[in-house]
Amino acid sequence: MTALTSHLKLLEAESIHIFREAAAQFRAPVLMYSIGKDSTVLLHLARKAFWPAKLPFPLLHVDTTWKFRDMIAFRDRTVREFGLDLIVHTNHDGLARNINPFDHPPSVYTDVMKTVALRQALDAGGFDAAFGGARRDEEASRAKERVFSFRAAGHRWEPRRQRPEMWQLLNGRLGKGETVRVFPLSNWTEGDVWRYIALEKLDVVPLYFAAERPVVVRNGQLIVVDDERMRFEPGEKPVLRQVRFRTLGCWPLTAAIESDAVDIESVVEETLAARVSERAGRLIDHDMAGAMEMKKREGYF
Amino acid sequence: MHVAALREEVEAKAAAARATYGGALLRLLTCGSVDDGKSTLIGRLLWDAAGVSEDQRAAVALASHNRAVNGEKIDFSLLLDGLQAEREQGITIDIAWRYFETRARRFIIIDSPGHEQYTRNMATGASHADLAILLVDARHGAKRQTRRHAAICDLVGIKKVVLAVNKMDEVGWSEARYREIEADFRGMAGSFNFAQVTIVPVAALTGDNVVSRSTEMSWYAGPTLLDYLEAVDPEAVQTDTPFRMPVQLVLRAAGDFRGYAGTVTSGRIKTGERIVDARSGLGATLRRISTMDGDRSFAAKGDAVTLVLDTDLDISRGAVLSEVPRRPTNADVIETRLVWLSETPFDPEVGYLLRTATDLTPVTSISVSALVDFETLAATPAHACSMNDIADCRILLGRPAAIDLFRDLPLTGNFVLVSAIDGATVAGGVITWAQAGAPQVGDNVLVLNRELLARGVCADLGESPADLAEFHRRAQEVAALLRSVGVPVLIEI
Numbered sequence: 001m002t003a004l005t006s007h008l009k010l011l012e013a014e015s016i017h018i019f020r021e022a023a024a025q026f027r028a029p030v031l032m033y034s035i036g037k038d039s040t041v042l043l044h045l046a047r048k049a050f051w052p053a054k055l056p057f058p059l060l061h062v063d064t065t066w067k068f069r070d071m072i073a074f075r076d077r078t079v080r081e082f083g084l085d086l087i088v089h090t091n092h093d094g095l096a097r098n099i100n101p102f103d104h105p106p107s108v109y110t111d112v113m114k115t116v117a118l119r120q121a122l123d124a125g126g127f128d129a130a131f132g133g134a135r136r137d138e139e140a141s142r143a144k145e146r147v148f149s150f151r152a153a154g155h156r157w158e159p160r161r162q163r164p165e166m167w168q169l170l171n172g173r174l175g176k177g178e179t180v181r182v183f184p185l186s187n188w189t190e191g192d193v194w195r196y197i198a199l200e201k202l203d204v205v206p207l208y209f210a211a212e213r214p215v216v217v218r219n220g221q222l223i224v225v226d227d228e229r230m231r232f233e234p235g236e237k238p239v240l241r242q243v244r245f246r247t248l249g250c251w252p253l254t255a256a257i258e259s260d261a262v263d264i265e266s267v268v269e270e271t272l273a274a275r276v277s278e279r280a281g282r283l284i285d286h287d288m289a290g291a292m293e294m295k296k297r298e299g300y301f
Numbered sequence: 302m303h304v305a306a307l308r309e310e311v312e313a314k315a316a317a318a319r320a321t322y323g324g325a326l327l328r329l330l331t332c333g334s335v336d337d338g339k340s341t342l343i344g345r346l347l348w349d350a351a352g353v354s355e356d357q358r359a360a361v362a363l364a365s366h367n368r369a370v371n372g373e374k375i376d377f378s379l380l381l382d383g384l385q386a387e388r389e390q391g392i393t394i395d396i397a398w399r400y401f402e403t404r405a406r407r408f409i410i411i412d413s414p415g416h417e418q419y420t421r422n423m424a425t426g427a428s429h430a431d432l433a434i435l436l437v438d439a440r441h442g443a444k445r446q447t448r449r450h451a452a453i454c455d456l457v458g459i460k461k462v463v464l465a466v467n468k469m470d471e472v473g474w475s476e477a478r479y480r481e482i483e484a485d486f487r488g489m490a491g492s493f494n495f496a497q498v499t500i501v502p503v504a505a506l507t508g509d510n511v512v513s514r515s516t517e518m519s520w521y522a523g524p525t526l527l528d529y530l531e532a533v534d535p536e537a538v539q540t541d542t543p544f545r546m547p548v549q550l551v552l553r554a555a556g557d558f559r560g561y562a563g564t565v566t567s568g569r570i571k572t573g574e575r576i577v578d579a580r581s582g583l584g585a586t587l588r589r590i591s592t593m594d595g596d597r598s599f600a601a602k603g604d605a606v607t608l609v610l611d612t613d614l615d616i617s618r619g620a621v622l623s624e625v626p627r628r629p630t631n632a633d634v635i636e637t638r639l640v641w642l643s644e645t646p647f648d649p650e651v652g653y654l655l656r657t658a659t660d661l662t663p664v665t666s667i668s669v670s671a672l673v674d675f676e677t678l679a680a681t682p683a684h685a686c687s688m689n690d691i692a693d694c695r696i697l698l699g700r701p702a703a704i705d706l707f708r709d710l711p712l713t714g715n716f717v718l719v720s721a722i723d724g725a726t727v728a729g730g731v732i733t734w735a736q737a738g739a740p741q742v743g744d745n746v747l748v749l750n751r752e753l754l755a756r757g758v759c760a761d762l763g764e765s766p767a768d769l770a771e772f773h774r775r776a777q778e779v780a781a782l783l784r785s786v787g788v789p790v791l792i793e794i
Contacts, residue, residue, distance in 0.1 A: 007326060013564060013603055013605040016564075020562055020563070020605075024550040024659070047593060048594075048605075050552060050562075051593035052554040052558055053552045053553060053558075137398075143398050143399065144398075146425075159386070160386060162422070164425045164642045164717075164729060165425050165726070166425055166428040166715070166717055166729035167457070168564075168658075169715065169717050171717055171724070173723075173724025173725075175723040175724050178724075187398070187409065
């Protein structure tokens with residue numbers, strides 16, 4: 001028996017309900033696994049939803065080749081531990097064109113290595129539904145999402161034409177060419193995710209905990225140098241600082257925060273006390289107004 | 302680590318406050334006609350009750366300055382209108398979900414659009430809410446769209462409504478004007494099943510009576526909006542409701558594991574108790590309640606569990622497991638009240654499917670009997686319905702489905718109508734009356750009883766659970782075939 005609060009129990013049951021509704025109604029679902037804290041909770045809930053049966057769908061990781069090394073190690077460990085079926089996809093065309101976060105603006109890099117890559121992987125696998133860990137509290141356009149978020153042919157999100165979604169009834173009948181993004185964590189907040197990780201004693205990538213890491217400061221953002229591909233500006237030298245991450249993505253585009261939170265309890269405390277929103281550290285979201293909505297329209301989850 | 306220490310103290314205080322208030326989650330809808338100031342009101346609530354982070358504050362302050370709709374003031378609606386089209390046009394298109402906590406409780410705020418063309422989004426939001434704040438502009442009072450929204454709140458089962466009389470600053474904080482709107486709304490609310498109606502005069506732009514008490518309206522002695530929202534009880538907890546668990550899927554695993562996965566929608570169940578599949582009438586004893594955290598001895602409303610039975614009922618997704626004494630109706634005719642959501646009007650020639658809890662049932666026919674008139678709120682005879690209408694309909698089903706009445710058990714008494722052509726959700730509604738086997742026993746009804754079936758169709762079947770399941774399956778099939786050529790049939794086995 002777990003010692004979840006009544007609120008987390010409610011959220012957990014709702015997410016399990018969503019997983020089961022999707023698995024029952026869609027022909028070929030896949031779980032978009034991006035290794036971070038939300039994916040960790042997502043995967044845990046999926047295992048609960050179908051236990052003692054095996055997960056009735058594979059995991060998909062879109063690897064831009066710029067993820068933190070700790071993330072990839074964690075991913076591989078998780079897959080081994082739970083005996084999961086993992087698909088790793090990289091946009092090789094983008095790689096051949098050397099699309100990278102240093103030479104290209106975040107919008108171009110994200111479009112090619114994440115959005116296009118995701119579309120390629122979903123099409124290649126013939127998936128009609130993809131679970132994602134997006135939460136409505138993350139960002140303004142995500143606050144507008146349905147739990148079953150329908151995408152027209154080409155994975156386009158049409159925010160003006162979302163399907164009504166009443167009560168607990170999730171209608172998964174697809175029209176021609178349509179696919180669905182399914183968001184079981186829609187009603188979770190960042191605080192809920194951390195409290196759940198703490199109470200369920202889930203393992204997360206060590207980058208979420210404060211440690212001394214090599215940091216350079218750019219435009220006021222702390223960038224941790226994760227490998228030798230870092231492009232230093234003249235005179236720039238990494239300095240060891242006590243930092244951690246609130247969200248994880250591609251290392252050149254994900255800013256760290258200064259923190260002394262070295263364990264789960266202090267991370268929970270810090271999160272609940274935070275005065276700045278979570279995605280403030282996501283450099284790709286600041287590229288232009290409505291950046292997330294643009295990405296979603298083009299097929300990003 | 303002084304930040305953490307400070308936080309601990311704050312958390313402890315918050316926890317103590319929540320304990321005194323009960324602290325239950327409140328899902329809150331804001332609705333009303335366009336331009337009555339919904340997004341501004343909620344933005345103000347978030348801003349003043351500290352639900353906004355520093356970077357969001359800065360971004361909104363900057364964007365407000367660029368837009369300058371209120372001169373130098375903050376445009377609070379920017380906190381909610383998250384779509385580009387919304388920001389460009391200055392309107393709300395789809396519902397926005399916001400999450401925040403105060404010292405007293407957690408809130409989910411569902412901000413819904415006022416424009417008539419986006420009513421389907423408002424209906425989506427309303428169906429997830431415990432309580433609705435209905436806004437009116439003090440200068441105009443309740444409009445047609447206000448009444449439509451109130452009717453939709455009523456339809457989806459909201460029992461508590463707050464009328465926020467907004468823009469009181471624009472009518473010189475006039476008590477007389479407020480009393481006029483109050484009387485009008487109390488009269489109108491009588492047409493609905495609301496259990497509690499509260500009326501608060503506010504000015505969202507200045508914040509009067511939203512979080513802080515207004516100094517302009519000393520004649521008002523009631524609570525501020527936030528005071529009320531922090532204290533209100535989210536739902537009347539129903540006790541002693543019958544057990545229901547709609548089956549979502551059948552889980553099979555190693556060691557002959559076979560369990561029915563679903564969420565309990567009402568009541569509770571213990572291991573060792575008898576349960577029945579309402580559609581086939583087959584019963585079994587509950588052997589295990591299985592979860593990844595270990596087996597449990599009981600499950601109650603809201604729990605997502607997997608039930609293992611002592612005998613193998615041949616049932617699948619769509620079945621409703623229920624307690625034996627108080628079962629759902631195995632209905633093939635239902636009376637409903639629904640809100641039509643699709644841009645394409647109701648067409649009796651088009652195929653529809655009825656989606657109840659986890660079941661999808663083909664619809665034989667739908668006939669509209671009345672529409673709600675949004676001027677008088679009376680039901681008036683009608684035969685057609687189109688987008689944003691609220692209609693009373695009789696629906697004949699292609700096969701019986703396990704159905705409860707919405708007023709008794711909302712989660713097994715609600716439905717959406719699905720287009721058989723493109724899968725779209727065209728309407729959402731509630732079941733107000735249900736009847737098993739359209740015809741009554743009596744004239745010209747063929748009663749399919751055990752003897753009749755055992756004589757031939759089921760002559761090869763014995764008494765084993767598998768055979769009994771097959772017996773019931775054949776009975777349903779025979780009935781369906783006969784009904785399809787117009788023979789009224791009643792199954793009595």
